[in-house]
Amino acid sequence: xxxxxxxxxxxVLGLFMMIQxxxxxxxxxxxxxxLLDIKQIVLGCAFILGVLSLIRFHAGRIRQKQxxxxxxxxxxxxxxVMVVMALVWGTEDGPYRWMFNNVQAPMQATMFSLLAFFVAxxxxxxxxxxxxxxxxLLAVGVVVMLGRVTLGTLLSWxxxxxTLSLAGASEWILHSVNVAAKRGILIGVGLGMIATxxxxxxxxxRTYLGRD
Amino acid sequence: MFSAQxxxxxxxALDRRIIFLLVGxxxxxxxxxxxxxxxxxxxxxxxFHDEIEALSDSAVLMLAIDYEPDTMxxxxxxxxxxxxxxxxxxxRVVALSLYAxxxxxxxxxxEKAAGEYGRAYGEDYIYLGYxxxxxxxxxxxxxxxxxxxxxxxxGTPSVDLPLLKNVDSYDDVDLLVCINGSxxxxxxxxYAQARYGQRMVSGNTAVMSVFIYQYYNTGQISGxxxxxxxxxxxxxxxxxxxxxxxxxxxxSCAHVLIVLLIIAGNxxxxxxxRAKRKGSI
Numbered sequence: 001x002x003x004x005x006x007x008x009x010x011x012v013l014g015l016f017m018m019i020q021x022x023x024x025x026x027x028x029x030x031x032x033x034x035l036l037d038i039k040q041i042v043l044g045c046a047f048i049l050g051v052l053s054l055i056r057f058h059a060g061r062i063r064q065k066q067x068x069x070x071x072x073x074x075x076x077x078x079x080x081v082m083v084v085m086a087l088v089w090g091t092e093d094g095p096y097r098w099m100f101n102n103v104q105a106p107m108q109a110t111m112f113s114l115l116a117f118f119v120a121x122x123x124x125x126x127x128x129x130x131x132x133x134x135x136x137l138l139a140v141g142v143v144v145m146l147g148r149v150t151l152g153t154l155l156s157w158x159x160x161x162x163t164l165s166l167a168g169a170s171e172w173i174l175h176s177v178n179v180a181a182k183r184g185i186l187i188g189v190g191l192g193m194i195a196t197x198x199x200x201x202x203x204x205x206r207t208y209l210g211r212d
Numbered sequence: 213m214f215s216a217q218x219x220x221x222x223x224x225a226l227d228r229r230i231i232f233l234l235v236g237x238x239x240x241x242x243x244x245x246x247x248x249x250x251x252x253x254x255x256x257x258x259x260f261h262d263e264i265e266a267l268s269d270s271a272v273l274m275l276a277i278d279y280e281p282d283t284m285x286x287x288x289x290x291x292x293x294x295x296x297x298x299x300x301x302x303x304r305v306v307a308l309s310l311y312a313x314x315x316x317x318x319x320x321x322x323e324k325a326a327g328e329y330g331r332a333y334g335e336d337y338i339y340l341g342y343x344x345x346x347x348x349x350x351x352x353x354x355x356x357x358x359x360x361x362x363x364x365x366x367g368t369p370s371v372d373l374p375l376l377k378n379v380d381s382y383d384d385v386d387l388l389v390c391i392n393g394s395x396x397x398x399x400x401x402x403y404a405q406a407r408y409g410q411r412m413v414s415g416n417t418a419v420m421s422v423f424i425y426q427y428y429n430t431g432q433i434s435g436x437x438x439x440x441x442x443x444x445x446x447x448x449x450x451x452x453x454x455x456x457x458x459x460x461x462x463x464s465c466a467h468v469l470i471v472l473l474i475i476a477g478n479x480x481x482x483x484x485x486r487a488k489r490k491g492s493i
């Protein structure tokens with residue numbers, strides 16, 4: 001019964017959201033705005049579910065005394081400290097802001113910065129002229145990498161009255177070859193999204209409902 | 213002493229700690245001793261700059277600060293550049309975020325740029341804060357900003373904000389700028405530009421900028437900044453060299469190092485393959 005109700009709701013709302021695009025009447029727009037407001041509330045509630053799930057997961061690890069359980073303690077402590085500081089002193093100023101600027105931001109930035117080291121190491125190991133495909137990938141990678149920095153603009157040659165530069169070659173790859181490939185992918189993705197949406201609306205696709 | 217084969221083997225299998233050390237050095241030195249490298253402005257950056265430059269003194273710009281601290285090294289220079297550009301011209305800024313970690317960044321950058329140009333909160337700029345429903349927000353803003361964000365980040369009712377007195381939807385926004393390290397620029401293009409015809413530009417991390425060219429070529433995104441290079445180019449056009457220009461030195465050196473490492477690896481690989489073939493004959 002509940003599955004049938006969910007399928008009916010998906011059908012009615014899906015159909016409405018599709019049709020409303022073509023009917024700019026105030027009554028239709030009013031319903032559309034209300035649905036968007038409800039969506040915001042549902043997503044807000046999803047955050048509460050997320051936090052509860054996080055607490056449950058880490059509390060379970062601590063309770064079962066699993067290896068590395070103190071990482072879970074640190075996660076829960078961090079969550080509790082930030083929530084308490086935000087509730088007591090607010091987020092505009094005070095300890096919450098200090099913690100964000102001096103603990104969270106540097107840690108997050110550091111984690112992402114490590115990518116530069118791993119990318120350099122991975123590029124050194126992976127870009128080898130093993131076959132034609134790998135050689136083309138390597139050549140394109142080198143042209144784009146150098147073309148995106150100052151050296152690429154300095155390396156240019158006059159050939160038959162035409163100026164050929166690494167920066168120019170890089171631009172051409174990004175503006176033409178890249179766009180052609182991406183556009184093809186995007187059209188494919190778009191068609192897939194339309195097909196999936198239609199399957200959900202007419203009730204053929206039910207995996208989003210989960211198991212019975 | 214050193215045979216061709218041993219050199220080949222060493223080049224083909226450099227210890228990763230040596231690579232990490234080299235990357236650390238080439239990234240760090242240009243940050244400590246900035247290199248004065250020439251910056252050539254690309255078409256997309258020029259268009260990004262010109263879109264903001266073309267705004268009138270009292271125009272309204274919506275700035276979506278859609279990133280978290282992980283990408284702030286690349287994106288903060290862009291956000292700061294946009295804010296300085298707007299505040300210098302007198303363009304009013306309606307800022308908002310669709311990323312949970314963004315409000316701290318937005319607050320810091322807004323206060324910094326506003327302080328430099330003496331701009332007042334509520335009159336010259338506002339920050340509406342974070343909304344978890346990204347697609348719903350992008351669509352709802354086309355109907356009503358005040359209904360989407362009944363209060364600003366600090367709890368002031370939107371209806372009491374002087375800047376929003378005559379501003380309540382995309383119809384009243386002259387330009388949308390999305391600074392992001394994800395697919396959000398594409399989503400803004402799909403929901404705000406395609407649905408409501410909102411003119412927009414975007415600032416993206418270098419990785420994500422490859423996805424923007426197709427929207428730029430069709431005119432859906434009127435201009436964009438790609439990574440640190442885009443930020444450095446934009447700073448050059450503004451005549452305000454800052455963190456983007458300095459970081460460009462690091463990026464240039466790092467790219468050259470990676471290319472040199474690739475060449476070294478391949479020389480080693482080819483020499484080793486040649487030696488192996490000779491050995492097998």
